[in-house]
Amino acid sequence: MGRHPKNPQGSNQDALDVKPLRTLAPFFPAHLVFDNFNQSSNPPLVCITPFGPSSGDFGSPIPSNFSPPVPSFAAAQPQVTPVKRPRGRPPKIASNGSNGPIKATPISAFHTPPSFTEMDEEDESIFVTETSSRGRKIKRPSRLGSSSAERSDSAKVKKVKPLKPVRKVPENEIAALRVSYNDPRENVEAIMMIFDALRRRLLQLDESSNLNGRQDLKAGAIMLANDLKANAGKRIGPVPGVEVGDIFYFRMEMCIIGLHAPSMAGIDYMTAKFDNQDDPVAICIVSSGGYENEEDDVDFLIYTGQGGSTKNEDQKLERGNLALERSLYRKNQIRVVRSAKDPNCQTGKIYYYDGLYKIQNSWKEKAKSGINVFKYKLLREPGQPEGLAVWKMTQKWKENPSGRGRVILSDLSSGTENIPVCLVNDVDNEKGPTHFTYITKVKYLKPISLMKPLQGCKCQSVCLPGDINCSCAQQNEGDLPYSSLGLLVSRKPLIAECGSSCQCSFNCRNRVTQKGIRLHFEVFKTRDRGWGLRSWDPIRAGTFICEYTGELIDEVRVDMNDEEDDYIFQTAYLGEKTSRWNRGTELLGEPSTNESTEAQNLLPITITAKSMGNIARFMNHSCSPNVLWQPVLHDHGDEGHAHIMFFALKHIPPMTELTYDYGVSGSNDERIGGFGSRRAKKCLCASPNCRGFFG
């Protein structure tokens, strides 16, 4: 049993131990009503009617929607039947609902998606005025158009800023975004990828015009207005395609993949049927550090109810708090999202899905501010992958790398990288990979001084977004390729960073990959794929990971018979996911880029890391990769010999293996082929869309 926190009732209740008190008053727990909870550690049988004291000094009047008590208390996993569909189109429940333990359908699941045929035909700009979540048009005469002009001269009308319309895009323009995959995880990933591409582009636009906007909210609104979401409708239990450990940088991300619907509130709940009775139960909570929660333990969490703080008044047993109370009684699983501090991201916070919990007990107590709040103790369901434990572990290792067990070498790079690269083997007794020389830079065929130089800019201090005079921005299609945090905004055939011929300083934001690695990596022994690479840090999509260093090979000089070289990188194959990486800007009315032509235009670059290389040589292949490559110039201008830089394709939780798509050899597809003599290897990536072989 885990430690028990201070519990006002002093009871060490086990989750499965049914307390007589609650049996008597399942709908209005006495300990939440009476103020004398400090007096007895185990209250005697106090009979309280379900509609008990309507207003204690703390409890609010019983909501009118309270239903009578249900005698059954047995089912740990209650049978839930769908709520009768009230109206509208049926919900889009993921066809692969295998991991939904309870088929519960909330009333709110039946939102009518925005209809593209309903639009005003005169409205050629395809801007709808505004739609509610139910897809209905909302008339807000006080806020919109000419009527507000009339109103303004009558004065005394509350000053309201006109609402910006959310763009609804013609179906044919965004058909490419609506691809549906057989695997629910692929669908979730696809939605996340579109969201982030859209968000990054909105950020880039805002930065270049010196605006401060909420790109996360904007991107989310556009996604929802165009019905781009995964796992529509609410559910109890797991969400298809979302796994324990998955990380998020915005609340909106959890919203559009069906993990946690409210954009701000911490408690997501729904009405579900239990034994033919409707009951509002909590389905997901976010514990993000705003309240006095106890969230330091791996096995449990003490969560504070919502409300009260802004008005400085006692919390009420309504909304999320009521739902949590009902969940205590119904014993349903609740998803928990925790947060971790991350100084590297703007909000300083990362959310991660920590898996399923059940409420063990609840009580009320006085918060520091003096108001009475509800507390809920949630126990983590057994048998789930580690969540918080991973974060605690990696945090310790970062502070003290020698604390990492099974270390073979504390720094594989022998001090040549910014941050030591740990070499570990948790699996067997192999003492490390075969010998190679660690190099942080590519070995070219001729000295860089003899290569074509890179054109430099004349920016003072740093290059700024939106500066039309910056020649480096011009080389990158007019925009700086990285956001102010150094994240790649969109993938391009070639990126030109600022270099030695530029007048800007080393702090210029257009110098990202030339500064070397920034993450705590470890090279580790995998179970069945030799050595692999992973990171102790969480990695946000667009983050620079590392370069592929090695010896550059002239195409004509490739020894086609060298079958033993497993360490060749080549630019022949972009990868299906990578080619989708920029998608989303269509939602802003920008033309979509045709990535398939890009691969053909690209000059072939081949690097071998067989005898010399860096951490990149340990990155394994996956047909469902989390890393992409991007050619970058910075110390010379020879496009045919650009640096190969790797970036995170999606958010990558700590300790997740980093992989990229090697492509397939022997394919008829010219984009994929290229290295005919290399033997195709059986792929062990185990992703649902695995192609079976890679080159």
Added chain:
DNA sequence: GTTACCTCAAATGG
């Protein structure tokens, strides 16, 4: 019961 609003809370995020 259904529909079309309206109002409000919310552990966001700059």
Added chain:
DNA sequence: CCCATTTGAGGTAA
């Protein structure tokens, strides 16, 4: 701290 912003729940009236 201040505040703009979004979503969904819940209420009300037709």
